[in-house]
Amino acid sequence: MPSNLSELKPSHLWKHFAKIITIPHCSGNEKPLGDYVLSFAKGLNLAAQRDKVGNVLVSKPATPGHETAAGVILQGHLDMVCEKNSDVAHDFAKDPIQAEIKGDWVQAKGTTLGADNGIGLAACLAAMEDTSLVHGPLEFLFTVDEETGLTGANKIQKGFLKGTRLLNLDSEEEGTFTIGCAGGADSEIAFPITRKKTASKNLFRLKVHGLRGGHSGLDINQGRANAIKLLVRILREAQDSARFEVVCLEGGNKRNAIPREAWAVLACAPAELRAAGAAFKRSFEKISAEYKAVETAAKYSFERVEDEKAFALTADCQRGLLNFVLAMPHGVVAMHPEMKELVETSTNLAIIRTGKSQIEIICSTRSSVASALEATRLVLKAVTEMAGAKINPKYGYPGWMPNLQSALLATLKELYKRTFGKEAGVVAVHAGLECGIIGEKFPGMDMISFGPTMEHPHSPDEHVHIGSVERFWQFLTATLAELG
Ligand SMILES: [Zn+2]
Secondary structure, eight states, rough: OSSGGSSSHHHHHHHHHHHHEEEEOBBBBHHHHHHHHHHHHHTTEEEEETTTTSSSEEEEEEOTOOOOOEEHHHHESSOOOOOOTTTTTTTTTTOOEEEEEETTEESSBBBBBOOHHHHHHHHHHHHHHTTTOOSEEEEEEEEEEHHHHHHHHHHTTEEEEEOOOOOOOOSSSTEEEEEEEEEEEEEEEEEEEOOOESSOOOOOEEEEEOOOOOOOOTTSOOOOOOHHHHHHHHHHHHHHTTTEEEEEEEEEEOBBOOOEEEEEEEEOHHHHHHHHHHHHHHHHHHHHTTTTTTTTEEEEEEOOOOOOOOOEEEEHHOOOHHHHHSOOOOEEEESSSSSSSSSEEEEEEEEEOOOOOOOEEEEEEEEHHHHHHHHHHHHHHHHHHHTTTTTEEEOOOOOBBOTTTHHHHHHHHHHHHHHSSOOOOOEEEESSSSSHHHHHHSSOOOEEEEOOOOOOTSSSOOOOHHHHHHHHHHHHHHHHHHHO
């Protein structure tokens, strides 16, 4: 059983990975690793350059006789997510990652390992160095800040790349090709409010909490409840049988998360309290039965808060607001017609905040089809305008529309079957990837993403499967020969 990385195969790939994890490269601090790649390329006499944002590009000429092949780009991101367990003393700005072999896997001691995307980078360095490979003209693109904002991909200048086929090495499941991703964009909505003094000074907080939440793209098709939508539904249902005044509505805290909790502060006169409490309870019980398979820890509370003179929404404004939030779409809008598991379009009602003169609502919408993204944002705009509110559609990032007719996909599928005797899986993800942005900047770029098997990236439990790294390298080098 090997005890250190240098004993693993392929040895030159692991040698580069062992070096990479000694160089700090948290998102936003990729310069030292970029410097290393540049100097390594120069040592090999390969042309290398860095653009203004910090992306590094290295070119390697074709092996003799393969000069006329269309160029191939190998791409990975320089940054890693830096997370550690609270009981671990580790300074990501200077300490090397302590990798260890555990059975069939490599992991780090209490920190993220950076196999995402360090293995992909190591494969690039190994391919730069290896003179035994057969290939056409190659470029190696190392991007910055993928993890926190896709910044490097966003800032690539047109003309920076020559190749027309791109292999993104940032996937996490061996034997699966990723061929698409979602684009996304946020909408910020301002619902104007008018207030009046509350009739009662008895204030209560109605709160929905304990929901599962999750990622607004990857978990949007899991049937989870949205705390803001539930809260507003409870209030809207109760409004027909009970009297209360809404002072504020609050919920959600991240644009890319399904809201897990939301609450309203209400004014309710003592004589109305029993009816209101009963209506909320009835409504919540109905809802929790509806969601019982998924939201097993859903809770609600209706509790007195300190008495104070407050200003609630006027009756018309309250009715208008509840109707508006109820009518705003949330969840899966469409599944992909050919890739059955793939959410094509979705929207997340992410945040609601009460200000002095307006209520702010933020929605984030995703789709792998640009026109479907626009269509769903138009629905948000239409509902907003009907409610007399204002919408500010923020600029988003482009998607990568799956192309099942891609020549690159056909070649790699056939090669995979020939190499491993089984079919590769083909998927797309309902989240943003660098390929979406690169594809928009370089129209016609044929792209595919693959990598070795990794589990729990972005957390200290991150680990990478050793055998899958060896097969990943085998497949990558076979791919270069096939395309060369
Ligand atoms: Zn990654």
